[in-house]
Amino acid sequence: MSEQPTYNAASDDDEIDLRDLFLTLWHGKWLIISITLVFAVGGVVYALMQPNQYRAEATVAPATEEQGPQISGQLGSLASMAGVNIGEGGGSKTVIAKQILQSRAFLSDFIRRHELAVPLMATEGWNAETGEWIINREIYNPETGEWQQDEEGESLEPTDWDLVKRLRGMLSVSDSSDTGMITISIESQSPVAAQQWVEQLVADINEHMRQKDVAEAQSRINYLRNQVDETSITGMQQVFYQLIESETRTVMLANAQNEYVFQSIDPAVVPQEKSGPQRALICILATMLGGMLSVFAVFVRSFVRSLRES
Structure with a gap:
């Protein structure tokens, strides 16, 4: 109560x-x-x-190596005796390729090779009717091909750091732990550019890794040939010849494969629907x-x- x-x-x-x-x-x-x-x-x-953004993406899979791992298993001990590393398996090569694809050195070279400085840093949008970039003339003069200057007289031409930072903001590389597939995507105001840049990235990383492996194999071949000339032991010469044959096969296989590291499963297409903004x-x-x-x-x-x- x-x-x-x-x-x-x-x-x-x-x-x-x-x-x-x-x-x-x-x-x-x-x-x-x-x-x-x-x-x-x-x-x-x-x-x-906010301008429309379009995402183009390609699904790729690690390219298989039919003979590389088998040769490495057969000649691994012989290569160790000769002080030569005859290569790694396909899995580690894919991991390296993914890291190189997103590296500053590769992206900087990619931007210069395809002349992407103006599309990345001096555009206001994309004209869908003409299929051309809308250039910001306060930053870049398309007639003279020169970058403008700021109020202090400094050139507005972007540095490699600025260009790579911008491209990295547009680039996405992800993989699926279940299927092992890798998705490479670019988001841009231009659906055409997004599709082209994804295709060029896949082609360039394949070519980069091919040239890298061919150069390394050729360097090992030259080393092994020098070892053959310097030794008079018949058994060691046979070992060197076997290693030279293995490296020569590596060069041949690399030059014969268009899709050296990444094999296209679902190539990039020009997106017809915007991905943003929401x-x-x-x-x-x-x-x-x-x-x-x-x-x-x-x-x-x-x-x-x-x-x-x-």
Whole structure:
């Protein structure tokens, strides 16, 4: 019996608090509506100003090596005796190729080889009707082929660091642990450029790895030939000749394979649907942010008024 009044008093306090909160929000309803509306309109304007982005992607698989691992197993001990490393398995080669594909040196050379500095750093958008980039003339002059200068007279020509940073922001390389497939994708304002750059990346990394392995194999062949000339032991000469044959086969197989490291399973195509921006989500988030900030502003205003009155 004695606890009942205390319970009712607590309930009355809660009811009063809720009523006060509701009255505070009701009195500040126009401030809430105004701030929320401003954020909503700002979100719509910002979303509409964002250019469309298109994602092109290619699915590749590690190219199989039919004879490489078998030869390595047969001649591994002989190669160790001669002080020669005759290569690694296909799995490790794929891992190396993935790392090289995203490396600064490879991407910098890729940008220079395909002349991508202007598309990456001096464009405002893509003209779908003409199929051409919209050049920002405040950064680059297409007539003279020269980069503009800033207010201090410094050239706006981007450095390799800037170019690689921009391309890395557009590039994505991911693999599936279940299937072993690798997805290489590029997101750009130009659907055509996105598709072309993905194709060029796959072709270039295959060529890069081919040239690298051929150069290393040729270097080992030259070394082994020198060892043959320097030794008079018939048994060691036979070992060297076997290793030379193995390295020569490596060079032949490398030159015979167009898809040396990555084999295309699903080549990149020109995307017809945009991948971003998500304009509806931007508008919703902006409106929600405005609503939360407006409610916070109303409570702050009410708190300040209560302090002044007290």
